[in-house]
Amino acid sequence: MTDKKLTWRQLVLIASLIFGMFFGAGNLIFPVQLGQMSGGNWLLATLGFLVTGTVVPFLAMLAVSVTRSQSVYDVARPVGHWFGLTFLVAIHLTIGPFFGTPRTAATAFSMGVAPFISPKYQGVGMLVFSALFFGLAYFLTVKQAGLTKWVGKYLNPLFLGLLFVVLLMALFMPMGNTAQSVSTAYQSNAGFQGVLDGYNTMDGIALLALAVSVVYAVKGLGFRDSQVPKVLAKAGLLSVVAEAVLYTMLVLLGVSSLGQFKAAANGGDAFAQIVAHYAGNFGTALTGVVVTLAVFTTAMGLFVSFAQDLHLAFPKVSYLWFLRVIAFGSFVTANAGLTNIVAWSVPVLMLLYPFALVLILLSLTAKYFNHSPLVYRSVVGFVALPAMLDALASSPFMSSQLAQQVVNGYHQFVPFSALGFGWVVPAVVGAVGSLAVLATSTVFKKQSVTAGVE
Template sequence: MNKIKDILITGFALFSMFFGAGNLILPPFLGFNAGPDWFLVTIGFVITAVVIPILGIIAHAKLQGTMYDFGKKVSPIFSIIFCILVYAICIILPAPRTASVTHEMAIAPFFDTSGLLTSSIYFLLVFIFVMNRSKVLDLLGKYLTPIIIVILLAIIGVAIFLPAEAMLPSKLKTPVVDGLMEGYQTFDALAAMVVGAVLIISINLNSTQSFAEKRQLIFKAGLVAGFGLFVIYTGLILSGSVHNTEFPAHITRPELLLALGNKTLGSAGATLLSILIALACFTTAVGIITGTADYFKGLFNNSEQAYTLTAIIGSLLGVVMGQFEVGFIIDIAIPALMFIYPITIILILLNTLPDQWASSLVFRGVVITAFIFSIPDFLKILMPSDNLTAVIDVIPLGQFNLGWLIPSLVIFCFLNIFKYFNPSTAS
């Protein structure tokens, strides 16, 4: 019984770490645009927003180290650079997005103030909490997530069982691929590497279990968290689809979630949801900047100055970026995600495989291949051209922004066959 209790407690804690408020605005909008194709977009979204992140937790269960361990088989320098890039992306994009979501869902509907004022006050408070590491956040996280889940399940239940009389056709040409790409915007694959390391540290501080016992605990807790994410995401996508005739075509992601809350729970329920999501946004921002500051503190020999400077830079970036609309932040995140996500997915998948299939040679070859073939997708967003489109069209799945996938799989198979016949070439 104690083991089941530990699994559930750890699983719920892990779920709350993934449970970013920004993620909640993505699924309903995806369903809104998908209409009758909601099931297809759900498949794509679940792959990149649930399956890959939970595989990241399973990889952590195998490694039981830090984010650095994910890339060390490529090279120590690569792993350090990768970690810096991940943390930099997190404080530049998802952390400021929490301020933007807060403004659009909890401030703008009630007060006629600017996004800059909201982001300035918001990240001043974030900086204070990061520097003081207040236990208030732990209390908020402990009670906040269950309340939001109850409200969301109520919205989902009412929305599904009282659908609109009609449904608009899908606006998406490739629903599964659109779901995959929208799943990138949750940042959950990156979060898996970050929060998984936090989970390992927490378990090590509070447990005397063996390596194998901790591996089983993390593995099963990951499945619990994954099931929770699957239920919420699927329910929100379906809710957006069955009510897509009832809201204007130009509605934004935050507006849609609020509108669904208002329709199903009334204005009081929608208001409560917006306040709770604002608080959840705040805890997410503090967690991101604290984690980033901790990393750079460790990188510079536990320097408190490095921690403070990182917290200041992260908060200032939050003020600058957080004043923009959520849609704008989501759009400018696309190039960064096209660049970092293929490498992140490859590292997660390779670290879940048995060691005999994931030698250092395989790691280097597959990561380099994924990096090279993700460059066209990255450049296509920054500076589209006919010549670049022609190159992308030649690459298998290139037109779907997945040009890195087949080449990486081919190199993975080739290097493992090569290693099988030349066992002395790679460890």
């Protein structure tokens, strides 16, 4: 059978789907804040940010495509069945009903609805808004095939169109130049600080989970299984390039805004100020529409990925049932006080991200060590303890004197640990050690075979 040819229109459609599913409100407002903080050193900071904000998510897409994974479980399975299952559930609960999807509705409400209603009705307003938000997301994702139509073809282009209007006004009517003041963190090493900022977006984890939805969409367009990795790689690259361009424009928007405003407390406030500056009283409403569209596409992607992956892991439970779980769970969490779980979500993500990064790299290089489970298990094993300590360092437990002593010792003796990268050196040690064992074992086997022949 002849492989189906990928048309330019299909490539753009799939790339738009990828872009729309993980480019949410955080990705919209964080580069603006980066621009305000980095000021005149924006270029180095942006280059650093793009490394972990775009390259890592793209590598996650490639990891899913080259391993032909149907879920996060397949990426982690070489370590062991139970690790793969645990990793899958942990990721989806974290970016799903425990934190990720509730944040989408909370962000949309705070920036698009809350400014227009009285403070005493905020609770009721959030209840109604989140019910409509998650109800619509559920309705549009009941049929998996509808994802490409709604996200890739309609919602994402509309969001980009509204954002383009803002960026166009900023281009022709800049608020200031790029020679702006630089905050302390970006004065001596802006590039490295940018890398850390991009690392904290956690898009690498999200793309490991969301990529499976794109695989389904690609198959739905009539491509064979053998074609999916190449199509996914091409579309992913196009999406990442577009994201990098948009990130750079948003950073410049933040830098130039310092000509009119002081650096805001967060990127959301900064973005709202900028839009209001250009659009007057209409600005707040426009911001609400842009942000709501951005986070809604992300919520849809998280819904489908959660239901698909968990249904594959637990086939006796239907896709529809898991979809109901994330819809209802997200609704409850969003209204139970999202700020109360933020303190716990950060350490959970700090625990998961090192595992995600090493699994991405192992998946991309597996052919060079013959997909040996020993290498997978060794690297993941060496990463486990520093990942736990990084999580501890970011947790509320740091108020304990014992926790402070443990973390201080960890930061003192393990390279890069004070920056949140304490897992890097142990991962290298685990990889080198296991590869040395494999090489020694191979040599020993060859010698044994030679001796037997003689």
